[in-house]
Amino acid sequence: MTEQSRVAALSNVSLERRAWNIRRKALLMGEVQGQGYIGQALGIADVLAASYFHALDYRAEDPEWEGRDRYLLSIGHYAIALYAVLMEAGILPEEELETYGMDDSRMPMSGMASYTPGMEITGGSLGQGLGIAVGMALGLKRKRNPAFVYNLMSDGELGEGSTWEAAMSGAHHKLDNLICLVDFNDQQADGKSTEMLCSEPLGDKWAAFGWHVQRVDGNDLAAVVEAFDAARAADHVGPRVIIFDTTMCKGVPFLEAREITHFVRVEADEWSKALAVLDEGKPA
Amino acid sequence: MTMNSLARKHEPRRVIPKEERAATSAMIASLAAEGYDTVSAPFGHALAEAARKDDRIVGLTADLGKYTDLHIFAQAMPERFYQMGMAEQVLVSAAAGMAREGFLPFATTYAVFAARRAYDFIAMAIAEENLPVKIVCALPGLTTGYGPSHQATEDLAIFRGLPNMTIIDPCDACDIAGMVPQLVAHPGPVYSRLLRGKVPSVLTRHKPDYKFQLGKAQLIREGADVLVVSTGFMTMRALDAAVALERDGIGVAVLHCPTIKPLDTATILAEAGKSGRLVVTAENHTKVGGLGEAVAGTLLSNGVTPSFRMIGLPDDFLEAGALPTLHDMYGLSVAKVAEQIRGWL
Ligand SMILES: Cc1ncc(C[n+]2csc(CCOP(=O)(O)OP(=O)(O)O)c2C)c(N)n1
Ligand SMILES: [Mg+2]
Numbered sequence: 001m002t003e004q005s006r007v008a009a010l011s012n013v014s015l016e017r018r019a020w021n022i023r024r025k026a027l028l029m030g031e032v033q034g035q036g037y038i039g040q041a042l043g044i045a046d047v048l049a050a051s052y053f054h055a056l057d058y059r060a061e062d063p064e065w066e067g068r069d070r071y072l073l074s075i076g077h078y079a080i081a082l083y084a085v086l087m088e089a090g091i092l093p094e095e096e097l098e099t100y101g102m103d104d105s106r107m108p109m110s111g112m113a114s115y116t117p118g119m120e121i122t123g124g125s126l127g128q129g130l131g132i133a134v135g136m137a138l139g140l141k142r143k144r145n146p147a148f149v150y151n152l153m154s155d156g157e158l159g160e161g162s163t164w165e166a167a168m169s170g171a172h173h174k175l176d177n178l179i180c181l182v183d184f185n186d187q188q189a190d191g192k193s194t195e196m197l198c199s200e201p202l203g204d205k206w207a208a209f210g211w212h213v214q215r216v217d218g219n220d221l222a223a224v225v226e227a228f229d230a231a232r233a234a235d236h237v238g239p240r241v242i243i244f245d246t247t248m249c250k251g252v253p254f255l256e257a258r259e260i261t262h263f264v265r266v267e268a269d270e271w272s273k274a275l276a277v278l279d280e281g282k283p284a
Numbered sequence: 285m286t287m288n289s290l291a292r293k294h295e296p297r298r299v300i301p302k303e304e305r306a307a308t309s310a311m312i313a314s315l316a317a318e319g320y321d322t323v324s325a326p327f328g329h330a331l332a333e334a335a336r337k338d339d340r341i342v343g344l345t346a347d348l349g350k351y352t353d354l355h356i357f358a359q360a361m362p363e364r365f366y367q368m369g370m371a372e373q374v375l376v377s378a379a380a381g382m383a384r385e386g387f388l389p390f391a392t393t394y395a396v397f398a399a400r401r402a403y404d405f406i407a408m409a410i411a412e413e414n415l416p417v418k419i420v421c422a423l424p425g426l427t428t429g430y431g432p433s434h435q436a437t438e439d440l441a442i443f444r445g446l447p448n449m450t451i452i453d454p455c456d457a458c459d460i461a462g463m464v465p466q467l468v469a470h471p472g473p474v475y476s477r478l479l480r481g482k483v484p485s486v487l488t489r490h491k492p493d494y495k496f497q498l499g500k501a502q503l504i505r506e507g508a509d510v511l512v513v514s515t516g517f518m519t520m521r522a523l524d525a526a527v528a529l530e531r532d533g534i535g536v537a538v539l540h541c542p543t544i545k546p547l548d549t550a551t552i553l554a555e556a557g558k559s560g561r562l563v564v565t566a567e568n569h570t571k572v573g574g575l576g577e578a579v580a581g582t583l584l585s586n587g588v589t590p591s592f593r594m595i596g597l598p599d600d601f602l603e604a605g606a607l608p609t610l611h612d613m614y615g616l617s618v619a620k621v622a623e624q625i626r627g628w629l
Pocket of ligand 2 (some may be wrong): 185
């Protein structure tokens, strides 16, 4: 199947339903380990749904297809979320869901390129993705390959100097094939990003670095889709960034309410409760 | 389980039946205590205690306060705690700056991020100036199943090459609590590995009067057939293996060597020089450039040449998975330590 026929075949499934499926798979994986970066997965599900079912060009049956848009997961700990969407997209087999984080799994807790089809880079040492994305964008231009490079990163990574070296580099080299996606969930390991090392005014910073900037509600699918379209179409001689304000644990209110959401505690009996809450809001 | 490789990622995997599953040990997990009592957050408590007596002490972290037990210090004296955000380079540079202004900074992160990301800053801003910055890092060696991004398998090798640096790999809660005041008293820079969360109490169980001494290796138990020179939590593994081997009539002495640099060469030479014993080093670190090679170099250059073997991690990027599985796979578990020693006799 080509990517075009795939899109046609799947087009009767709404993006809302894709996002819901991603959240559900992530919860099921979390339950397997009894732990995990569930707050992140629930928060970024809408962005991932729009990425893989609206914006990206890829072939599920050939994840290394030369013409694919590159999608880099700089934030290795978000792997649970990417596995969910890779399964939803048919790149990873759903039968392996219960191997998540287990010995000899293709889905380790921190994302690694050598383990997983569809995982472009080994993330996890945070602050490395954008620099690699700059290099891939340069490489694609040299090859006259029209694909885009997307780098999915976190607000925590805005603290790393390497992020801003890469930001300056991407603009200097006029990389209009580079799209950076920032998950601004105002959360890091020790607390709220804005209270620890504040990156605001964030849009102004990227703009001053020479980037085309948008900032949208990352849990509003229509706005997310529009932002992807605008980023690709922008009449701007340089890279593009979309800052997504997201809510940790989105879709499971009793988890959203938890104070510590970076590594949210979910008790054994709460997984089924979380799934039940999610199921109530199942979209068509 | 075989090594993961680019080719293997296309091989489907089977689902492990529920009753056989071992979850990946996340970074919040404490090191399995295996029958030893544990102490909660010994580093955080010891630092708060030391800071009450010395107002030069400040604590800095790069978004890993909770994960290095520094949050205990932060709660005890919030006005002396600096949250630097996830920015390891400015973490250590700023620590250097505070040291220049007369303060005594303890900076914490994970071992990988100090050794890899912040290395140049540590080398030039701290070590070259011989400033009293104490860098204390969680997740040493193979203590997480997250894979190479979080497994600091070569940190000791990296820092051993750095002049002026004192390097410590503590075994247990007693070492950690004991080292803090000695780091404060020590005038130069220090890199120390850290165990955090619920940390086992091991050494005083085997040697009731044990006390950490900076720069000293100490014999924890005697034995006639084998001398294990070990560091970090591998001393715990060596002691447990020694108990197991004793049942087979094999006498294993354990020399605990928490200070990697400067190495206590006098004690090591004296113990290794006692004739007839196989000398085995044991470390939670790659065999390249760690304790094993340091001991080997010391012995050879002093003409002491016992039979010699090394226990440590291979020269490889390690796998992800459950920690007990990985410790078995890479030879760090008690059973594997005992098995290796048996095989060499
Ligand atoms: C270079 C680096 N420093 C520290 C860490 C440890 N760490 C893992 S996740 C994390 C929080 C980073 O912020 P963010 O990604 O925004 O966190 P989240 O939104 O997932 O809570 C930290 C400090 C790391 N993985 N890499
Ligand atoms: Mg965040």
